Amino acid sequence: GNSVTQMEGPVTLSEEAFLTINCTYTATGYPSLFWYVQYPGEGLQLLLKATKADDKGSNKGFEATYRKETTSFHLEKGSVQVSDSAVYFCALSDGGSYIPTFGRGTSLIVHP
């Protein structure tokens, strides 16, 4: 079956540091890949997505590239802010079922 593995958290950074959150996946076929963000006390929000190999999704300074050869979709941001503190979820969807598979989530804490 499908699976998504994320790095364990929390990730703790100082403001303006570079961020990488690793995500690898196992899937049959050619899934779409997503990053969602959950701010404290809220539901998940779609952050970015990529639908085919070598696609780069980007939003709010975050980027992730769909790497089929390494089955990865790592999230990056060049300079994090305190307001980026949240839990980040990597997910995949196999187009045939509309049932997504989520990773466990990675907590990011950014200090001033």
Added chain:
Amino acid sequence: DAGITQSPRHKVTETGTPVTLRCHQTENHRYMYWYRQDPGHGLRLIHYSYGVKDTDKGEVSDGYSVSRSKTEDFLLTLESATSSQTSVYFCAMGNTDNEQFFGPGTRLTVL
């Protein structure tokens, strides 16, 4: 313009009582989902729906039932609440691009 709402947002109940959580969407999306989120377990799918009166079980469906009589409403019922069902419950709707849009969550405490 939330698009998807949940009610109630908070509920405290006693073991053995029935509880119904409501999810309402205004986007006319076909797909809807109920998840629970617990520390150490991430998000777990309880039930999902492909359309009106078309529902199926997720990975943690025991003790839960759902109903979808209208496109916009998806109800989750705990027939007889137990302390292990204390959790934060999220409803989501999905589009044909496999994107999911989540409600704000319901925090349920079973005493």
